[in-house]
Amino acid sequence: xxxxxxxxxxxxxxxxxxxxxxxxxxxxxxxxxxxxxxxxxxxxxxxxxxxxxxxxxxxxxxxxxxxxxxxxxxxxxxxxxxxxxxxxxxxxxxxxxxxxxxxxxxxxxxxxxxxxxxxxxxxxxxxxxxxxxxxxxxxxxxxxxxxxxxxxxxxxxxxxxxxxxxxxxxxxxxxxxxxxxxxxxxxxxxxxxxxxxxxxxxxxxxxxxxxxxxxxxxxxxxxxxxxxxxxxxxxxxxxxxxxxxxxxxxxxxxxxxxxxxxxxxxxxxxxxxxxxxxxxxxxxxxxxxxxxxxxxxxxxxxxxxxxxxxxxxxxxxxxxxxxxxx
Amino acid sequence: xxxxxxxxxxxxxxxxxxxxxxxxxxxxxxxxxxxxxxxxxxxxxxxxxxxxxxxxxxxxxxxxxxxxxxxxxxxxxxxxxxxxxxxxxxxxxxxxxxxxxxxxxxxxxxxxxxxxxxxxxxxxxxxxxxxxxxxxxxxxxxxxxxxxxxxxxxxxxxxxxxxxxxxxxxxxxxxxxxxxxxxxxxxxxxxxxxxxxxxxxxxxxxxxxxxxxxxxxxxxxxxxxxxxxxxxxxxxxxxxxxxxxxxxxxxxxxxxxxxxxxxxxxxxxxxxxxxxxxxxxxxxxxxxxxxxx
Amino acid sequence: xxxxxxxxxxxxxxxxxxxxxxxxxxxxxxxxxxxxxxxxxxxxxxxxxxxxxxxxxxxxxxxxxxxxxxxxxxxxxxxxxxxxxxxxxxxxxxxxxxxxxxxxxxxxxxxxxxxxxxxxxxxxxxxxxxxxxxxxxxxxxxxxxxxxxxxxxxxxxxxxxxxxxxxxxxxxxxxxxxxxxxxxxxxxxxxxxxxxxxxxxxxxxxxxxxxxxxxxxxxxxxxxxxxxxxxxxxxxxxxxxxxxxxxxxxxxxxxxxxxxxxxxxxxxxxxxxxxxxxxxxxxxxxxxxxxxxxxxxxxxxxxxxxxxxx
Numbered sequence: 001x002x003x004x005x006x007x008x009x010x011x012x013x014x015x016x017x018x019x020x021x022x023x024x025x026x027x028x029x030x031x032x033x034x035x036x037x038x039x040x041x042x043x044x045x046x047x048x049x050x051x052x053x054x055x056x057x058x059x060x061x062x063x064x065x066x067x068x069x070x071x072x073x074x075x076x077x078x079x080x081x082x083x084x085x086x087x088x089x090x091x092x093x094x095x096x097x098x099x100x101x102x103x104x105x106x107x108x109x110x111x112x113x114x115x116x117x118x119x120x121x122x123x124x125x126x127x128x129x130x131x132x133x134x135x136x137x138x139x140x141x142x143x144x145x146x147x148x149x150x151x152x153x154x155x156x157x158x159x160x161x162x163x164x165x166x167x168x169x170x171x172x173x174x175x176x177x178x179x180x181x182x183x184x185x186x187x188x189x190x191x192x193x194x195x196x197x198x199x200x201x202x203x204x205x206x207x208x209x210x211x212x213x214x215x216x217x218x219x220x221x222x223x224x225x226x227x228x229x230x231x232x233x234x235x236x237x238x239x240x241x242x243x244x245x246x247x248x249x250x251x252x253x254x255x256x257x258x259x260x261x262x263x264x265x266x267x268x269x270x271x272x273x274x275x276x277x278x279x280x281x282x283x284x285x286x287x288x289x290x291x292x293x294x295x296x297x298x299x300x301x302x303x304x305x306x307x308x309x310x311x312x313x314x315x316x317x318x319x320x321x322x323x324x325x326x
Numbered sequence: 327x328x329x330x331x332x333x334x335x336x337x338x339x340x341x342x343x344x345x346x347x348x349x350x351x352x353x354x355x356x357x358x359x360x361x362x363x364x365x366x367x368x369x370x371x372x373x374x375x376x377x378x379x380x381x382x383x384x385x386x387x388x389x390x391x392x393x394x395x396x397x398x399x400x401x402x403x404x405x406x407x408x409x410x411x412x413x414x415x416x417x418x419x420x421x422x423x424x425x426x427x428x429x430x431x432x433x434x435x436x437x438x439x440x441x442x443x444x445x446x447x448x449x450x451x452x453x454x455x456x457x458x459x460x461x462x463x464x465x466x467x468x469x470x471x472x473x474x475x476x477x478x479x480x481x482x483x484x485x486x487x488x489x490x491x492x493x494x495x496x497x498x499x500x501x502x503x504x505x506x507x508x509x510x511x512x513x514x515x516x517x518x519x520x521x522x523x524x525x526x527x528x529x530x531x532x533x534x535x536x537x538x539x540x541x542x543x544x545x546x547x548x549x550x551x552x553x554x555x556x557x558x559x560x561x562x563x564x565x566x567x568x569x570x571x572x573x574x575x576x577x578x579x580x581x582x583x584x585x586x587x588x589x590x591x592x593x594x595x596x597x598x599x600x601x602x603x604x605x606x607x608x609x610x611x612x613x614x615x616x617x618x619x
Numbered sequence: 620x621x622x623x624x625x626x627x628x629x630x631x632x633x634x635x636x637x638x639x640x641x642x643x644x645x646x647x648x649x650x651x652x653x654x655x656x657x658x659x660x661x662x663x664x665x666x667x668x669x670x671x672x673x674x675x676x677x678x679x680x681x682x683x684x685x686x687x688x689x690x691x692x693x694x695x696x697x698x699x700x701x702x703x704x705x706x707x708x709x710x711x712x713x714x715x716x717x718x719x720x721x722x723x724x725x726x727x728x729x730x731x732x733x734x735x736x737x738x739x740x741x742x743x744x745x746x747x748x749x750x751x752x753x754x755x756x757x758x759x760x761x762x763x764x765x766x767x768x769x770x771x772x773x774x775x776x777x778x779x780x781x782x783x784x785x786x787x788x789x790x791x792x793x794x795x796x797x798x799x800x801x802x803x804x805x806x807x808x809x810x811x812x813x814x815x816x817x818x819x820x821x822x823x824x825x826x827x828x829x830x831x832x833x834x835x836x837x838x839x840x841x842x843x844x845x846x847x848x849x850x851x852x853x854x855x856x857x858x859x860x861x862x863x864x865x866x867x868x869x870x871x872x873x874x875x876x877x878x879x880x881x882x883x884x885x886x887x888x889x890x891x892x893x894x895x896x897x898x899x900x901x902x903x904x905x906x907x908x909x910x911x912x913x914x915x916x917x918x919x920x921x922x923x924x925x926x927x928x929x
Contacts, residue, residue: 056833058832086835086836086838087835088835089832089833089834089835090833090834090835090836091835094833094834095830095833097826097829097830097833099826102825102826102827103827103830104827104830105831105845105849106827106849106923107848107849107923108845116831116834116836117834117835120834120835120836120837121835168834
């Protein structure tokens with residue numbers, strides 16, 4: 001048994017498009033232990049979703065795995081064949097997609113779609129699958145599960161559909177669940193519910209969870225560890241407390257500052273200056289430099305390396321190469 | 327104009343076009359036929375419909391590649407008509423009919439579609455009802471029926487084709503208009519007090535154009551086939567005017583006498599023209615379809 | 620549906636009766652002045668137009684669609700006699716088209732970049748660009764004139780199945796039906812292949828396919844289990860409607876191959892100015908199309924559970 005459930009080492013996933021190369025994931029490193037909850041935070045386009053898809057080896061052309069390793073239970077995912085992968089997907093690692101409206105096939109009942117997972121991975125009889133499907137629906141909190149099994153996706157509300165998807169992802173008691181913006185498409189009132197329910201279920205099943213989101217506040221509710229991504233790179237990583245209470249990277253600080261808080265007496269939100277650069281026109285050196293208040297000439301020229309400023313808390317910023325201060 | 331052209335050359339569409347051999351082939355084919363239609367009659371050895379130029383003793387001559395005594399490149403038919411000239415004139419008719427009918431149906435269909443989509447209400451229901459009724463019949467039969475009742479003639483063919491073809495534009499434009507109608511820029515224009523007509527044509531229309539381009543391109547091909555079929559059956563273009571369909575009709579009659587060239591060449595020409603429009607239409611459809619990006 | 624039929628009957632009536640002297644439409648082209656007058660009276664053409672329409676309509680509902688000049692028999696009978704021949708050719712062409720086109724289309728949609736797929740697309744482009752009557756002529760040229768193995772006209776021997784004459788089950792009949800059915804089906808195959816391919820390609824991009832893949836569904840099952848069902852919905856709708864188009868194209872094919880069906884009857888009637896038959900054909904075909912469209916509509920609701928029954 002490997003030490004870590006998941007180890008991502010220097011993953012690079014690039015997309016070769018007509019306009020140029022998009023380095024969606026550009027040297028991402030992180031490790032996850034069994035039973036942990038990891039939050040991957042960043043703005044749209046920072047590469048977090050692609051990281052999630054890479055773990056399931058679901059990158060289609062023009063995307064390519066340029067280098068790196070993804071070790072799941074010690075074995076490199078990137079070296080596995082499609083056939084091997086289809087045994088892992090939905091079984092050992094499952095994924096929850098962002099938009100519950102489009103993730104389910106409109107022509108099949110949700111019962112069929114839940115049982116499909118069970119049929120592919122496992123040896124249950126039809127009746128056993130049915131029973132398990134009912135049980136799963138109960139677990140995620142869907143009323144009258146027996147009759148709802150025969151309903152079609154369009155007969156459910158958004159929140160219910162997402163619960164169904166969570167049910168599908170838990171069906172095989174996977175070791176790792178990757179949730180890609182699982183609540184973004186839902187009403188705010190439902191979001192918190194779903195997230196906490198997800199946390200409960202993950203703990204009960206003894207699974208691990210990677211929660212990918214742009215919502216820092218959301219992730220702080222359940223994550224134990226957080227990595228912050230920007231332009232395809234990890235700029236800061238650490239425990240939840242490290243990131244939320246002791247943020248050190250200017251970008252992380254900026255992200256946290258821009259969240260409105262109830263106890264704040266500020267009149268205006270403080271956005272981060274500037275705009276996210278176009279993926280075809282990334283700056284040389286630190287990607288965040290042009291927007292950074294503490295930017296120096298070194299930042300504009302060379303990319304910073306990861307530095308461990310406290311046990312488990314790493315930052316990619318030149319401010320921490322030497323004892324620099326802004 | 328220059329900047330529009332420059333932008334076009336730099337666009338992704340042009341990039342894809344340059345690398346798509348089929349699309350280029352289609353454009354070349356079409357260009358060739360267009361040139362043929364415009365300049366051909368000036369360079370053909372014969373005007374096959376000027377009876378004074380025909381010589382019955384020239385009848386039934388095979389293409390000159392087969393029989394060196396025949397100086398007709400593609401042979402002649404039973405009246406001594408040079409196939410090459412006949413085909414060139416025929417191409418001219420085909421393209422003329424196809425393009426004019428397409429333009430007319432485009433204008434009628436788009437206008438009706440815009441009105442139906444924008445105004446809604448009873449006008450919309452009326453137009454769409456008519457369209458639905460018409461769509462439940464194959465265009466060919468409708469055109470056939472019209473020609474039977476009203477007699478032969480190029481202008482009548484064009485009218486008949488237009489009456490069949492407008493429906494597709496109307497439907498598509500109506501759908502797109504209804505989608506655009508609820509967008510903010512329409513509200514903004516209304517608030518500024520712009521008259522309806524201006525909103526429809528200056529603002530909404532440019533946004534619904536893309537599918538129309540695809541439909542139009544393919545429709546030219548369809549119209550060419552329909553005209554040829556109608557002429558073949560004897561209800562399209564009258565015999566005094568050259569049409570590829572008519573040539574094929576005479577070819578069919580002499581098929582068993584072994585005069586294969588009267589059937590093969592006009593048909594091949596038709597085929598190539600339509601292949602041209604379809605290649606281009608295909609490319610445009612793939613380019614302009616956001617769903618496949 | 621009834622509304623459409625009524626509208627069509629009005630249009631057909633209007634056009635045949637309001638263009639030129641209606642008497643001439645219902646009387647042989649070589650009638651004398653006296654005969655024309657007599658016909659006028661007999662046919663009630665002195666009555667106001669809406670009364671005429673009413674008579675026309677009641678006659679039509681009772682199955683009286685006029686008497687053919689040429690054959691001197693009820694037009695309706697003539698058409699119904701020839702309908703089985705047309706239907707036989709059309710149905711065979713459709714089945715053949717469906718069986719060959721859909722698998723090719725699904726494959727091409729799943730592997731859009733493969734050389735086989737590109738080959739299929741090129742062939743289908745040729746298929747839809749081909750004027751069907753030229754294809755027929757070419758087939759006759761090759762099959763009958765050059766190779767001399769297939770008959771170029773007529774229908775072969777028939778066999779009676781449950782009272783319906785069917786010809787393709789006899790060897791002679793089969794030889795006769797190959798070329799016409801092929802001519803009809805080529806255009807359909809080409810169109811279906813493209814439609815299926817486009818549908819499959821579009822569906823494969825959808826989120827639920829990705830989600831199914833993330834569940835571990837094999838590529839094969841993704842294609843044939845999930846994608847195909849979703850992609851085929853529009854295909855089936857079009858296919859059903861195409862049946863109507865086929866009947867129309869059959870007119871040309873029947874003419875070229877001298878196939879004794881409704882289409883040939885129509886064309887012959889046009890040449891011989893046999894108006895009652897033309898009118899009867901149009902009405903009948905109109906009814907057929909309306910019924911087909913209606914059926915397809917209903918079927919569609921069964922296939923796609925999202926559609927609410929109105």
